[in-house]
Amino acid sequence: MDLNEFVFELYGEEIPARFQLSAQAQFHDLFIKMSGEKGLKVENTRTYITPQRLILRACVSAEIPAQTINKRGPRLDAPLKAIEGFCKSIHVPPEQLEKREGYYYVTYTIPAEDAKDILPGVMNETLLAMSWPKTMRWPKSPTPWVRPVHHAFAILLGKPFIFSLPLFNLKTTDHIFGHRFLAPKALFPSSFSDYKNQLIDSFVVIDHKERQALIHEKLKKEAESHQLTLIDDQKLLEETAGLVEYPGIFIGRLDPKLFGAPEEAITTSMRFHQKCFAFRDPTQKLAPFFAAIINTIPKDGGKALTQGYEMGMLKARLEDARFFYEQDLKTPLIAYKPKLDGIIFHEKLGTVGDKLKRLHHMASIFSSTKDYLNLSRAIDLCKSDLLTHMVGEFAELQGIMGEIYARQQGETEDVSRALREYYQPTGAGDNVPIAFLSVTLGLLDKIDTLTGFVGHGILPTGSKDPFALRRTALGILRLLFNQGEETDLTKLITLSMEAYALHHRPLKEDTLNNILSFMQTRLVFLLKEEGFPHDVIQACLPTLDKGLSFDCAMIRAKTEAFTVLLKAQEGKDLISGFKRACSIVDTESKKDNVTEYTFSIQDLVLKSEIGLYAHLEKVQRYLTDLPLTQKNLSKWFSELASFVQPIYTFFEDVIVNDPDPILRRNRLGLLSQVIALYQSLADFRKIE
């Protein structure tokens, strides 16, 4: 079938940079979906986005071919009303019905539909289905959208394709416009490559990724020509590519005297407030240069905009940063501690001062260790930087400034570093710290936060998680995964609840269970993300019972070990033997309506059942002396795998459902004991 090229552009006012990439993907997926629903065949769909344009290019079939439908109606002996009803519903008189194999049938043809008649509906449906995080209304349009749109363009098979877009009260046209400032004139492309090239000539790069690459290239080139190295910033690269249709670049100089504040403060201000890139000089120091991605190519070579860029907001911000830094250094971090009693952490959870008291209470379990003094010091200082001028101005510098000020003021290296690291991990790709102080402080702080919110009935719902509790929970899990043994969440939460009772108010009774279920969901999520199979994960989860331990690292270790072991033949045999045992015990206990079978050695008769019992006893004795730790996991697994042969032999030689009820009951009892032994390691019943 012939495929025709279809190009569509929706043109309007600047779409926020942070929405663009997902909008591009949505537009693509929705177009394919809506075409499919209407029966229109499309191929090679590509979408593009600039701050002002939403673009689509696809190859669409010229038509939906005619279809012959053969529809079955009521039985030949159906009441007249049913037959009449059928005829009415398909608009066919009874005479035209066919009779076949006891039923009425009707054959009719749906005529071919021209793509020209279908595409407008597809485009309207596609755009209507798009969802933006925020939309607005404007006078001309009946439909809210991210920002006003004023113009549309479409061509089909090289010719202007004019149709209505009632959702915006617009009509497509035969032209587009070049860059708003550099080449605003109308253009009349007749193919996609024409469209793309005419726009490039008019200073518009339609592909987001291409703009990113262009920006990166220009930055690298400028860096080289000034003997500098670019400080890479992927997020800023993406953002700036969403702020321009054509990435021009401006390199400006900074007065080195402005560099009084620490590097992190300077680059944060440059990146966050001014959307500028920073560089390093050959000695790896921060270079007195910045790069701005501009939406123009100044004819005067940048003379006019230099003033604004070099003397404007960036300079003012860096001066502020330097001023704040100098002021902050005058106050030792510990001096802020009493003020924290006046800062509310959350209206339900008391002050930051209360939080510190609770952290101290939890930390007391380490009082006999050599790190205890440092841990106490780190707790005392960890929230101080929130009250500094610098963090007051640049909230994202929390922790970073803590470390810098601590070091400057003579705190130990471990304590200083912990003040920054204890926030980590903050997101999926973030580093997980390994230093004892950082990990411990991080765990205690996160657990205190999670316990407090859940203990007051605040849990995330659906899409609302204003206190980022999911992220906190994931952080706790990733910290615990890195620990060796002793990662019992139950113990930690119980300790935290104690702290709340002492230094704020007691929490609800069911807090522990609520947190554990919440954590369990997050745990399953993390393990699934790592690629572990669903059934293995479920098998390794503990039963959530008050008081029972919830050892996160162990759960992960089990999941990891079993995923590997169960792929091998030995693992497969182990499961099949287990399943065989379960199957017969479950079936029989249902028939008998009992929950368990008793077992006694003296009722063992055949060699294989004695052999199975002997093996069971041997393994039980061995495992009693082998604690279930991460190190011993594979040994435990091997012991269970060793049942494969005895079980196989048992089922070969022994008839479980022996006519003798004593023998039968005993054999079921023996199998139950084997099952119980397996279940003490993991819930093997969940393995598929």
Next chain:
Amino acid sequence: MSLSFQKIILKLQEYWADYGCVILQPYDMEMGAGTFHPATALSSLGPKPWNAAYVQPSRRPGDGRYGENPRRTQYFYQFQVILKPAPANSQELYLDSLRHLGLDIPNHDLRFVEDDWESPTLGAAGLGWEVWCDGMEVTQFTYFQQVGGIHCEPVSTEITYGLERIATVIQGIDSHFDIDWNGVQGPGKLTYHDVLMEQEKQFSAYNFEYANVQDLFENFEKYGRECTELLSHKLVYPAYEHCIKASHAFNLLQARGVIGVAERAEYIAKVRALAKACCDVYLEQSAQKA
């Protein structure tokens, strides 16, 4: 020669008058932004078309820096434009106004950067952008979606120029205080410093150190009561004035540092309730008049 500060204002008034805006005078009361002027806050509600432009001196007590910061003052000038209903070419109108001021656009970097302006005290919110010129915000460009918690129907375009910022771009200077105010050469020349530095110093001291806190607390309560009382008599304009007075009293109390974090939310809620009540009565009245 680039435009003086007073010439910039005259040219903007000229431009928007030519477009068809009525050129109003500033509201003769302390307020934080041009949006609080009834010509925006109230007139953006309801169906009646309205195109207006005016200078509005604005006060943000907490932003005082005793004249030591070259770009931040507690008193500054906004040029406010309200276009109702929002024209389809709103952005082009704005860009042309900059050209009218002599800004040679392709030689400057102009970007529309996402910013959805909000006033919690007015219950006003819109979607739009900060307009950045050479890395500096010079204008807030907003499509009003609601005021006083009420949907705007039709939606208006609000363009708020930061006059000092624009002047520094046009005159190619660094500090607000260096702005050439009257465009006179020689001994008659007056800069922003000449006209306003002393006020800036004295008001910074007043806002942060000397404003009578007891009076301010009492005034806040009084203005709130008076606003409500006047609304019961359907005197919406005098009532709204008292709402603005209450808002300014709150801003001063904040600058004095006597309002705690938790209380702040309460005060904002109170002013917002007054603003909403005024907007409700305003809409009622304008519907009746129609």
